[in-house]
Amino acid sequence: MEEKKKAAYRVGVIVLVVLFVLTIGEYFVAQIPGGVISVLFIIAIAKSWAIMKYFMHITSLWSEEGGH
Amino acid sequence: MSVATPYVEPAHHEHHELPYSEQLRNNRLGLWLFFTSEAFMFIGLLSSRFYLWGNTRPDLDQTLGLIVTSVLLVSSFFMNRAETAIAHDDRPEFLRSLLITAALGIAFLVGVVGFEWQGHIGPSDGAYGAVLFGMTGMHALHVVSGVIFILIVWNNGRKGSFSAERHWGVEACAIWWHYVDLVWVFFYPALYLMGHVVHG
Amino acid sequence: MILSLGLVRGVIGMIIGAILGMAVTMLIRIGMGLAAWGMEPVSVVGALVGSIGFLLGVGVLTDWIKWMQGKPTPMRHGPPEGKPAWTRYFGTDYNHKVIGIQYTVTGIALLFVAGTLALTFRLELVQPELQYIDTNTFNTFVGAHGIVMIGAILMGVGGLMNYLVPLMIGASDMAFPRLNAFGYWVAVPGALLIVTGIFVGGWDTGWTGYPPLSARAPLGVQMFFLGVYLIGLSSIVGSVNLLTTVTRMRTPGMSLFRMPIFVWAAVATSIIQLTATQLIGLSFLMVLIQRLLGMGFFDPNLTEHAIELNSPPGNVILFQHLFWFYSHPAVYVFILPGLGIISELLPVFCRKPLFGYKWIALSSITIALVGFLVWAHHMFAAGMEDYLRVPFMFATLLVAVPTGVKFFSWTGTLWRGKITLETPMLFVLGSISVFLIGGLTGPPNGTVSTDLFLHDTYWIVGHFHATMFGGFFFPFIAAVYYWFPKVTGRMYDERLGKIHFWISVPGFWVQSLTQAYIGLHGMRRRIADYDPALGIQTGHVLITIAGFAIGISMIIFVYNLVVSARRGEVAVANPWGSRSPEFQIPSPIPEHSYAQPFVVVGEPYDYALPGSTYVNMNPAGLAAGGGGGGGGGGGK
Ligand code: HEM
Numbered sequence A: 001m002e003e004k005k006k007a008a009y010r011v012g013v014i015v016l017v018v019l020f021v022l023t024i025g026e027y028f029v030a031q032i033p034g035g036v037i038s039v040l041f042i043i044a045i046a047k048s049w050a051i052m053k054y055f056m057h058i059t060s061l062w063s064e065e066g067g068h
Numbered sequence B: 001m002s003v004a005t006p007y008v009e010p011a012h013h014e015h016h017e018l019p020y021s022e023q024l025r026n027n028r029l030g031l032w033l034f035f036t037s038e039a040f041m042f043i044g045l046l047s048s049r050f051y052l053w054g055n056t057r058p059d060l061d062q063t064l065g066l067i068v069t070s071v072l073l074v075s076s077f078f079m080n081r082a083e084t085a086i087a088h089d090d091r092p093e094f095l096r097s098l099l100i101t102a103a104l105g106i107a108f109l110v111g112v113v114g115f116e117w118q119g120h121i122g123p124s125d126g127a128y129g130a131v132l133f134g135m136t137g138m139h140a141l142h143v144v145s146g147v148i149f150i151l152i153v154w155n156n157g158r159k160g161s162f163s164a165e166r167h168w169g170v171e172a173c174a175i176w177w178h179y180v181d182l183v184w185v186f187f188y189p190a191l192y193l194m195g196h197v198v199h200g
Numbered sequence C: 001m002i003l004s005l006g007l008v009r010g011v012i013g014m015i016i017g018a019i020l021g022m023a024v025t026m027l028i029r030i031g032m033g034l035a036a037w038g039m040e041p042v043s044v045v046g047a048l049v050g051s052i053g054f055l056l057g058v059g060v061l062t063d064w065i066k067w068m069q070g071k072p073t074p075m076r077h078g079p080p081e082g083k084p085a086w087t088r089y090f091g092t093d094y095n096h097k098v099i100g101i102q103y104t105v106t107g108i109a110l111l112f113v114a115g116t117l118a119l120t121f122r123l124e125l126v127q128p129e130l131q132y133i134d135t136n137t138f139n140t141f142v143g144a145h146g147i148v149m150i151g152a153i154l155m156g157v158g159g160l161m162n163y164l165v166p167l168m169i170g171a172s173d174m175a176f177p178r179l180n181a182f183g184y185w186v187a188v189p190g191a192l193l194i195v196t197g198i199f200v201g202g203w204d205t206g207w208t209g210y211p212p213l214s215a216r217a218p219l220g221v222q223m224f225f226l227g228v229y230l231i232g233l234s235s236i237v238g239s240v241n242l243l244t245t246v247t248r249m250r251t252p253g254m255s256l257f258r259m260p261i262f263v264w265a266a267v268a269t270s271i272i273q274l275t276a277t278q279l280i281g282l283s284f285l286m287v288l289i290q291r292l293l294g295m296g297f298f299d300p301n302l303t304e305h306a307i308e309l310n311s312p313p314g315n316v317i318l319f320q321h322l323f324w325f326y327s328h329p330a331v332y333v334f335i336l337p338g339l340g341i342i343s344e345l346l347p348v349f350c351r352k353p354l355f356g357y358k359w360i361a362l363s364s365i366t367i368a369l370v371g372f373l374v375w376a377h378h379m380f381a382a383g384m385e386d387y388l389r390v391p392f393m394f395a396t397l398l399v400a401v402p403t404g405v406k407f408f409s410w411t412g413t414l415w416r417g418k419i420t421l422e423t424p425m426l427f428v429l430g431s432i433s434v435f436l437i438g439g440l441t442g443p444p445n446g447t448v449s450t451d452l453f454l455h456d457t458y459w460i461v462g463h464f465h466a467t468m469f470g471g472f473f474f475p476f477i478a479a480v481y482y483w484f485p486k487v488t489g490r491m492y493d494e495r496l497g498k499i500h501f502w503i504s505v506p507g508f509w510v511q512s513l514t515q516a517y518i519g520l521h522g523m524r525r526r527i528a529d530y531d532p533a534l535g536i537q538t539g540h541v542l543i544t545i546a547g548f549a550i551g552i553s554m555i556i557f558v559y560n561l562v563v564s565a566r567r568g569e570v571a572v573a574n575p576w577g578s579r580s581p582e583f584q585i586p587s588p589i590p591e592h593s594y595a596q597p598f599v600v601v602g603e604p605y606d607y608a609l610p611g612s613t614y615v616n617m618n619p620a621g622l623a624a625g626g627g628g629g630g631g632g633g634g635g636k
């Protein structure tokens, strides 16, 4: 139980770090002049995917055991 | 989205009442369908931004944008922490994280409404003003609803309404909050980063 | 006590809420140093708070509020305690069958409101020039007729889907009964607001509410926007409920391709309602706040300051894109359930399998999806981006393919059937004939070169009335007659039903064909007056007479329903020999529909195939009783 809990908290930290790095990345991509809208969109999609998978547990919609 | 899943088992459990696990899965699907619906509204706003602004954007305070975005991200982290905590019966951590999430949500609102909205662009300043206030306003309304939801769940949690096995209310609140964050993941670059500032 | 009726409490709540909302806005305005009375903001906030007051009064929010306070909220079943059973229809009730009837009856009531508006302006059009009403009233009535009819149709669709779908798939109820009740009741203040709009200045924009006109129209347009917003919310939560129910609550053996065909139509409809509705809501909301706060989404003018900021101006075409992104798919929301009813009823009255079941099922989904790609065919003449014209023309003509599939299947089903012509079947055949008129007048509008001439003429009016009458209205009437014995336990009067048919369907042929005809001769739509030299006055007279005939036939219809529900002949459980599960249980259907879950063991429409069974009402070999075999007169 304790182990599992720690692991679950750790996932949260990792996702936060990844999202943060991507956000800073966006910020700097935007400083490059010209032609960056598509890159920004791709980063945004990556971020939203991480949020949906790890924070919103989208897989619990179809996985059988029903999340937690 | 029948939020009304009572913690207390109704005394007369008749055969046509769905078992909790079934109702839980229905609830999840229902809430995600509602997200899909809302997504169309937010996509409509995003499309309006590209239709009206094209490849330009107004000159907004970049630091402010980065700060509010980070605040919302961190709030999502704490929301996730709260949900994880209740799933493992860690009640104090659950309540603490919820309050931090709500506080960060309010900080986000202060950033948008208290600072961004007081800047040099007003709502009636052409398409820049309309779209900026339209998008941030619609998003802010959702943030407000999320903060209220969090406070209700916190209050019920304090009274012991949720358990590791039964906490659909917390789960719904959590994914609603993450959804609001997710919308901002697209709104932030669309408002602050995409396109170039036209200098007169 | 009259106060025990939810509806009455709702209306009182609405009035109190409106007064409260207006008072608070005035106080805030005084606090901001403005004049207390600002017509628009005060009324809009009043309308909003009033609608919340309505919902509180009716009691659909009660359980949710209790949940927020951490109190238990056990599910209520059956009629309210200590009150007569009929009162449940006027208050919050969680049974899908009650909600289905609430929707249906509200829909029929709105049909009468909208019909009365239409007959009024039809009288005006009997002669050139103005006789009875002024131009603003004329315009308001045209717009109100359109939008109230749309509300009526959405209510009718909601009624059919809520009543029938859980029964057809063997679910105990909808997935979210409280949300279901909310979905119905939130539409009621919506309809009330729209009607209020007529009295507070009206609106001269038609049902489409295009800016820049709607940005300057009288106050009524704000009530119209808010009302549509609430009815849209009703559509959205209803579709969330329906899609969840069909996905998760089908009875054992009910695989996707064994669902009654109407369920497929309901799913396709709900996909559209779930997603597209947000866009009409958004587009109306944008105009609403443009008027309130000066946010110029659709305003081509720029302020000094905006020019300094190098801001681009607003653009009215944006509104049309957002609006039609809903409002084209919305026409499929109206017709898909109706076409589903046609496909559902034909095999029963032909005693033959439905021709091409899978094709019909998939064509509903295809129509729904392709329907998302055609919206700009309403904008060919609007000054839209030129390069969009041809792609949208092709996409539009593409939708005719799945629609054609349906006609093909209906013909195939009718072919060599043992047809009997009871009232529901008459209306099904009438629907097909009328929908054919609508379908044939569509492609010329979808073709850019011809549409530039047809746009905004009565031809278009003829076109869409034929599609809606053939695709929704007549099938809806057929459905009401068909399920009436199931709902009430009594038969309607067959003779009156036939009279209803022989007045309304031919009346409608005259109406829509004449509309198309005078359109080709130069009659413009939504205009109160016309040039007698066009030679179209006879046409206008004919249309008005046909309109009144249809109105009278509707009175006969309602009379028939009301009288038969009380004194009609007692109906048997399965008067049509249907194989559908809801016809295998007693009429009227008991509170909890099925005593035990049934099992699907065969194909739904194998009429006249000896020995074939669709549902087994008594699985696990229980002794017979209750349902009886599911063959449902399959060999008749
Ligand atoms: C064969 C299929 C169809 C085609 C190709 C078609 C095409 C069109 C086009 C191009 C227009 C715009 C005309 C104009 O304003 O210039 C139009 C108007 C309209 N159609 Fe259809 N249509 C079809 C079927 C339907 C169906 C099934 C409905 C359903 C109820 C429908 C309802 C309407 C309505 C309500 C309008 C008028 C909207 C307004 O301006 O107020 N149509 N149709």
Ligand SMILES: [Cu+2]
Residues within 6 Å of the ligand: C327, C328, C331, C374, C375, C377, C378
């Ligand atoms: Cu269309």
